Amino acid sequence: xxxxxxxxxxxxxxxxxxxxxxxxxxxxxxxxxxxxxxxxxxxxxxxxxxxxxxxxxxxxxxxxxxxxxxxxxxxxxxxxxxxxxxxxxxxxxxxxxxxxxxxxxxxxxxxxxxxxxx
Numbered sequence: 001x002x003x004x005x006x007x008x009x010x011x012x013x014x015x016x017x018x019x020x021x022x023x024x025x026x027x028x029x030x031x032x033x034x035x036x037x038x039x040x041x042x043x044x045x046x047x048x049x050x051x052x053x054x055x056x057x058x059x060x061x062x063x064x065x066x067x068x069x070x071x072x073x074x075x076x077x078x079x080x081x082x083x084x085x086x087x088x089x090x091x092x093x094x095x096x097x098x099x100x101x102x103x104x105x106x107x108x109x110x111x112x113x114x115x116x117x118x
Contacts, residue, residue: 024095027103034093038112042086048116051075053083055112063107065091083114 024030054072059065068087070080096107 024093024098027099027106030096030099030103030107033095034090034107034110037090037093038086038114041089042114042116043082044116045078045082048075048079048082049118050116051079052113052115053079055083055087055114057087057110057112059091059096059108059110063092063094063096087112 024033052072052074053070055068055070057065057068065088068084070083073080073083096104099107
């Protein structure tokens, strides 16, 4: 099965509004909901603002997290730990399973860029 790489750029903002749509029925809508879930799970410290991390992750066929790896990080070990915890807390995300098989395949390998901003 071919896996597609989806790149999500996440910019966290203290004043940002969360997406509150009920359904995850398109790739774009589901991507926005994944971003929202990670944002809700990320505990930000003042030192993290303006830092950047690039994360690779993989999901299995049931939306469970198979692995998460921080491949770039300029925020130090505590920033990396906070990001791993946030991503790990986001999955499984069963709503992704409502997508077609080909659409879901786009979520199986994800590359995230996370840059918390005020």
